[in-house]
Amino acid sequence: MIRFILRRLLQVIPVFIGTTLLVYYMVFALPGDPIAALFGDRQPPQAVIDTLRTQYNLDQPFWVQYGLFLKNLFTFNLGNDFTGQPIAASLARVFPVTAMLAIEALAIQAIFGVAFGVFAGLRRGGWFDSTVLVASLVVIAVPTFVLGFVFQLVFGVQLGWAKPTVGANANWATLLLPAVVLGLVSFAYVLRLTRASVSENMNADYVRTATAKGLSRPRVVLAHILRNSLIPVVTYLGANLGGLMGGAIVTEGIFNVPGVGNKLYQAVLRSEGPTIVSIVSVLVLVFVVANLLVDLLYAWLDPRIRYDQ
Amino acid sequence: MRFTRTSKALGIVAVAALALTGCGAGGGGSTDGSSNAAGDPNKVITAYSNEPQNPLLPANTGEVYGGRVVNLLFEGLRTYDANGKAVNSLAESIESPDAQNWTIKVKQGQKFTNGEAITAKTFVDSWNFAANSKNLQQNGFFFESIEGYPEVSAVTSSTGADGKKTTTPAPTAETMSGLKATDDSTITVKLAQPEADWSLRLGYSAFYPMPSAALADPKAYGENPVGNGPYKFPKQGSWVHDQSISLVKNADYKGNREAKNGGVTFKFYTDPGPAYTDLQSDNLDITDVLPSNALKTYVSDFPDRNATKPVATDSTLNIPGYNPNFQGEAGKLRRQALSYAINREEIAKVVFNGTRTPAKAFAPPVIDGFKEGLKGSEVLKFDAAKAKDLWTQADKIQPYDNSKPLQIASNTDGGNKEWIDAVANGFKNNLGIQAEIQPFAKFAEVLNLRKSGELPGLTRSGWQGDYPSLYNFLGPVWATGAPSNYEKYSNPEFDKLLKEGLASKTTDEANAKFNQAQEILFQDLPGLPLWDQARPIVWSNNVTKAETGWNGEILYYGITAK
Numbered sequence: 005m006i007r008f009i010l011r012r013l014l015q016v017i018p019v020f021i022g023t024t025l026l027v028y029y030m031v032f033a034l035p036g037d038p039i040a041a042l043f044g045d046r047q048p049p050q051a052v053i054d055t056l057r058t059q060y061n062l063d064q065p066f067w068v069q070y071g072l073f074l075k076n077l078f079t080f081n082l083g084n085d086f087t088g089q090p091i092a093a094s095l096a097r098v099f100p101v102t103a104m105l106a107i108e109a110l111a112i113q114a115i116f117g118v119a120f121g122v123f124a125g126l127r128r129g130g131w132f133d134s135t136v137l138v139a140s141l142v143v144i145a146v147p148t149f150v151l152g153f154v155f156q157l158v159f160g161v162q163l164g165w166a167k168p169t170v171g172a173n174a175n176w177a178t179l180l181l182p183a184v185v186l187g188l189v190s191f192a193y194v195l196r197l198t199r200a201s202v203s204e205n206m207n208a209d210y211v212r213t214a215t216a217k218g219l220s221r222p223r224v225v226l227a228h229i230l231r232n233s234l235i236p237v238v239t240y241l242g243a244n245l246g247g248l249m250g251g252a253i254v255t256e257g258i259f260n261v262p263g264v265g266n267k268l269y270q271a272v273l274r275s276e277g278p279t280i281v282s283i284v285s286v287l288v289l290v291f292v293v294a295n296l297l298v299d300l301l302y303a304w305l306d307p308r309i310r311y312d313q
Numbered sequence: 314m315r316f317t318r319t320s321k322a323l324g325i326v327a328v329a330a331l332a333l334t335g336c337g338a339g340g341g342g343s344t345d346g347s348s349n350a351a352g353d354p355n356k357v358i359t360a361y362s363n364e365p366q367n368p369l370l371p372a373n374t375g376e377v378y379g380g381r382v383v384n385l386l387f388e389g390l391r392t393y394d395a396n397g398k399a400v401n402s403l404a405e406s407i408e409s410p411d412a413q414n415w416t417i418k419v420k421q422g423q424k425f426t427n428g429e430a431i432t433a434k435t436f437v438d439s440w441n442f443a444a445n446s447k448n449l450q451q452n453g454f455f456f457e458s459i460e461g462y463p464e465v466s467a468v469t470s471s472t473g474a475d476g477k478k479t480t481t482p483a484p485t486a487e488t489m490s491g492l493k494a495t496d497d498s499t500i501t502v503k504l505a506q507p508e509a510d511w512s513l514r515l516g517y518s519a520f521y522p523m524p525s526a527a528l529a530d531p532k533a534y535g536e537n538p539v540g541n542g543p544y545k546f547p548k549q550g551s552w553v554h555d556q557s558i559s560l561v562k563n564a565d566y567k568g569n570r571e572a573k574n575g576g577v578t579f580k581f582y583t584d585p586g587p588a589y590t591d592l593q594s595d596n597l598d599i600t601d602v603l604p605s606n607a608l609k610t611y612v613s614d615f616p617d618r619n620a621t622k623p624v625a626t627d628s629t630l631n632i633p634g635y636n637p638n639f640q641g642e643a644g645k646l647r648r649q650a651l652s653y654a655i656n657r658e659e660i661a662k663v664v665f666n667g668t669r670t671p672a673k674a675f676a677p678p679v680i681d682g683f684k685e686g687l688k689g690s691e692v693l694k695f696d697a698a699k700a701k702d703l704w705t706q707a708d709k710i711q712p713y714d715n716s717k718p719l720q721i722a723s724n725t726d727g728g729n730k731e732w733i734d735a736v737a738n739g740f741k742n743n744l745g746i747q748a749e750i751q752p753f754a755k756f757a758e759v760l761n762l763r764k765s766g767e768l769p770g771l772t773r774s775g776w777q778g779d780y781p782s783l784y785n786f787l788g789p790v791w792a793t794g795a796p797s798n799y800e801k802y803s804n805p806e807f808d809k810l811l812k813e814g815l816a817s818k819t820t821d822e823a824n825a826k827f828n829q830a831q832e833i834l835f836q837d838l839p840g841l842p843l844w845d846q847a848r849p850i851v852w853s854n855n856v857t858k859a860e861t862g863w864n865g866e867i868l869y870y871g872i873t874a875k
Contacts, residue, residue: 035758042366043375048451051468054480055449063479087366088532089554097555156587161594168594169587171580172556260587262555270364270583275757 009296016292020285021074027284028070031277038062038275042086060086060278073278077285085271085279094267095282101174102256102263106248108179109187114241117191121198121237122230128203136199140192152185152258169260182259186252190244197240201233208232235305242298246291352857355575356874357561360867361588361600362579364555368535371521372443372450377866380518382558382579385869386540387521390417390436391512392569395871397625397679397781397863399513402568403431403522403541405498407515412507412816417500417515425524426545426563433494439523441465441489446482448531452519454796455779458511460491460503507816509823510782517780543572543870556581570870577869592853598874599852599859601867605728608666608849615851623670623847624865625778627677627786629840630655630721630736633768633800638714646707648838652692653700654743655736661844664732668849672842675831676786679845679863680778682824689835693842697743704744718747720770722763724756729773736843763799772800774840781863783827787811791834802839 039056057063060083061072076083082091124133143151159181160168166181205211206229214228249264256265264283271279365379374383390404401407405418423431442448444456446466456462464486471479491503504511514520522541527534537549544560546552551559561576580597582588585604591597593614603611611619632639632648639647657671670678672693673685707713721737723729733750740748751770753759762768776797778785788811789795793803807830814826834840848865857873 035753035755035761037757037761040757040760040764043451048375049446049454049466049468051446051480051482052449052451052453055482058479087364088368094554156590161590164594167596168590169596171591172553257584258587260582260584260591262581266583267555275755 008299012292012296012299016289019292020288023288024074024281024285025070028073028277028281029066031275031280032066032069034275038086038277042274056086059084069277073281077282082282083278086274086276091279091282094279095286098262098264098267098283099286101179101261102249102252102265104174104176105179105183105186105252105256105261105263106245108176108183109190109248110241110245112183112187113191113194113244117194118198118230118234118237121195122202122225122233124195125199125202125233126206126225128199128206133199136195140195143188143192148185148189149254149258151188152182152255155181155185156258170262171260172262174261174263179261182255182261185258186248186255190240190248193240194237197237198233201236202229205229205233231305235302238301238305239298242294242301243291245294246287249290250287352873352875353575354573356855357559357576357578358574358856358869358872358874359578359580359598360869361582361585361597361602362558363581363583365552365558367451368532369538369552370450370527370531370535371518371523372439372452372455373531373535374518375451378579381866381869382560383518383521383538384866385542385544385560385577386538386546387518387542388540388566388568388570389516389518389521390419391516393516393781393863394569395860395862395868397681399516399781400569402516404515407512409512412509412511412818413504415502415504415511417502419498419500421498423541423567424565425522425539425541426565427524427526427539429524429526431522431541432497433500434497435522435524436500436520437488437492437494438525438528440492440520441487442523442528443519444489445487446484449482450519452517455514455517455519456489458504458506458508459489460505461486461489462491462505465489506812509815509817509820510784513782514780542566543568543570544577547576570868572870573873574870577872589851592851595853595855597853598855599850599867599872601848601850601861601865603849603851608668611849611851618853618856619849619851620860621668621847621849622861622865623677623679623845624861625677625679625781625786625863626775626846626865627672627675628773628775628843628846629672629675630843631772631774631800631840632838633766633772634802634839635766636768636770638719641711643707643711645838646703646710647713648841649692650700650703650707650744651740652838652841653694653696653703654739655841655843656695656739657693657844658695660732660735664735665844669844669846672844675791675834675840675842676783676827677778677845680781680783680786682783682820682827684824684828687828687835688832692835692838700743701745704746713746715746717769718749720749720751722751722753722759722768722770722772724754724759725750725752726754726756733773760799766801768800774799778864783824784811784814787827787830787834791839800839802837804833804837807833807837 039053039062061069085091120136124136127133156168159165167178170178170182211224211228214224252263253265253269256263257269268280268283362381363378365382366376367373367379369379369383371383371387374380388402390402391399392402393399403420403423405420407415407417409415419433425431440456443450444453444462444465446468453466465484467483467485468480469483493501495501524539526539536552537546543563543566545563547559547561558579562572585602588597588600589604589607592600638644661669661671674683674687674690676683719740721733723733730750737748737750740746759772763772776786776790789797791798791802791807792811793808810826810830814823814830817823817826848861850859850861850867852859855875857875859872860868862868
C-alpha cells in the first residue's frame, strides 16, 4: 500500500511540470505588455515600467522566466503579484473559501445524490423514480449560470432567505446558496449513476443470496447493494472535487465569492503569469490527491481490488 | 486618469442638462441646512469597489478603485466641489504675480490622524518624495512643471549585450530647486515656465500631504495609510485584500468635505452584476458601475434612487498621421468627410440608449472655460451629402487606396463593438468605402500598436480629466511629444497657443487661448471628437441622497443615510 501511494505521488511530478509549463507558456504567449496595460491611457514614467518589468522578470526570455518561477516555487517563495502583494498570502486567502464552497457542494451532491439515487433505483419505474429522472434531466440541461441567476433572484432577492451575494463574510451559512448551485449539476449525475448501479446490483447473485440467508431488507440494501454500487459513484465524486475547485469561476462570479475563481479571473485579465500558474499548480495538486483518495477508497469498498502485488 | 475596463463597459449615461439636486455638497457651509434631512449621521455606507492595484500612497494611485479611497483619506491644499470648481482647503491663499512664481500659505493647526502637524515642510517633503524617480511613484510626473524636476526625476538608459534597453532611476538631486518652505506656513514654488492653470492641479491626489512615516516606509504605510481627510482607517488592517476596505468618519477633520455618514465600507466586486443584485435587495448601498444590460432598466429598477450627471470624460476616434490615405490636402478633406459621416446624435440615442451626448469640442462641456460653436466645430454635425462631396473632392486630388477595409482598432472586452459597428456602417453608407472594427481581446494589444505607430487604420481613444481644466484635455493628449499623444500629432501653432495660454495672467485669458488652440485641432482633425459621457449611479433604500462630482466620482462624504 505504501509503495502504491509513493508511486502515485511520484506521478505528480511530470503532471505538475507539464501543466505548469503549458499554462505558463499560454500566459506568456498572450499579446500585450501586462505592465503597460496596468496603467491604461495615462502612462507613468518609463523608469517605473522598466523597474516593474525587471522585478517580475518580464524582460527575460520564456525559459528563463519559467525556470525562475520553478526555482521560486521549490524554495516556497511565490513572489509578488503585479500589485505588489505576496502571491502566497493571496492563495492562503482564496483557497480556504473555495475549499469550503467545494466541500459543501460535494457534501450536498453526495448525500442527496446517493440517497435519491438509492430510492429511485430500488423502485425502478415507480413514480418517485420517474419524477427524479425527469427533474435531473432538467437540472443537467440548464446551464450553471442560469441556475445561479435564478436562485439568486428567487431565494436572495425575492424571498430574502439568503443574502444574494457572499462578499467578505464567507462562511458555511453564506456559502450555502452558491454551494447548492455549484453542486446541483453534479448532483443529477450522482443520482443517475447511483440509480443505474443500484438497479443493476439488485439482480446480482450475492443480493439474492443475502436475501435468501434471511438478512433484513435494510441490511441487504446498505451492506450489499449500496457498498457495491458506490464504486462508480466514488470515482465520479473524486474526479469532481478537483472540477468543483476549478469550475467555481462562474458560480463565484455570480455570487461574488472571494475565492479561487474570482482571483483567477482577475489574474487572467491582468495577464499575471505567476499568479495564474500558482493557482493552477495548487489545483493540479488537489486533483491528484483527490484521485489518490478515490483509489484508496476502492480498497475499502471492494477488498478484491489489491494494489500491493 | 485612466479608464478601467469596467468604467468603459458601463456605457455611461448622459441625460443632457440634467439638473441634479444642486451643488450644496461640496461648497461647505451647507451642513446645517441639510441636517434635518440627513437622517442617521453614524450609519456606515457600503459602496461598490474593487481591489486597489497599489499600496494606498496618494502619489502612486492612478486607477479609480485606489483613487476613491485615497481621496477620502486625504485632504489637499485645494478640493474640487461638485461642479469641479477648485476651492482652497488646506491652503489659506495661493498667489502668483506672473503665473510662474507661486506663494502658497498653508492653514495652521491642521493635523494628520496620528497627531503629526501639517506644515509647509510636510508638503515640500511629500512632493519631493513623489517626484523622485527612485521612489517610482506613478504620478511623479505631476510635478514636472516645477523647476528642478528634471534633476530629481532623472533616469539613465543603458542597452545590454542582448540589445535590451533598461531604464534605471538616477536622480542627481534629492529636492526640487524651485520648491521651498520658507517658514512653517509658506511654500514658494518656482515653475520652469509660466502656467496659468497650475493652481487648479493642487486638488489632485498627487499633491496630497503625507506624514513622515509614509516617506520612511512607503510600503508598510500604503497598507495602513494615515491621512488628514474626512475619513480614516478605524484600525490597522482595515484593508482586507480581495474583500473590502473600511473607513470611518474622522471626527477631527475640518474642511469642505465633512462626512455626513459614519463611514464608508468599500465592498469588492469583480463584476458589476452581483453588485446590482445586492443593491436591489439593499445588501449594498451605492454603485457607480452598472452592468451594461442594466442601462436600459436602472431608472425603472431604482425609481427616485438614481442620478446621472455629465462628467469630464470624452471619447475620440483618432486618425494616425502616418496613414497615407489621410495625409496632405486630400487627407484633410477625408478626415472632415469621416467626421461628417458619423451620426453622433443617432448613435448616442440608439446604441447608448440616449445616455451620451454628442461632442461639441475637444473638451467636455462640464469643464470651466468650455465654449460651444468654436470655429470649425461644424464638422461634428452629421451631413451625409457633404461627407460624400468632400470624399469625392479628395479622390480627385489623390485616389483613396480601397484595397483594404478601413479598420477601427479597439479592445472588445469593454463593450465598444456596438458603437464602432454603427460608426463603420456610417462610413460604408455615406462614403461608399469598406469599414470594419479591428478587434483585440485586450486593451494592452491596441496600446502596443498605438505606441509603436503601427495602426493600419483608426483607433478609439478616451480621456478622463485629472483636474478640471481645459488644458488637461489638450496638453497631455495633443501637444507635440506629450505622454498620451500616441498617434504623434504635432502642430507648432497648436503648441504655441497652449504655451501662451499657460503663460496668461488670468484663467479667462488662458481659456481663450486654449479655445483658439482647439480651433487648430478642428482644422487638422487628428482625432474626431465623438461624445461626452455621464455617470449613472443608483443607491439602496438605506440612502436618502447621493451625487457625483465633476469627474464622475461619487461624493461619498455627502451621502446621507436613513
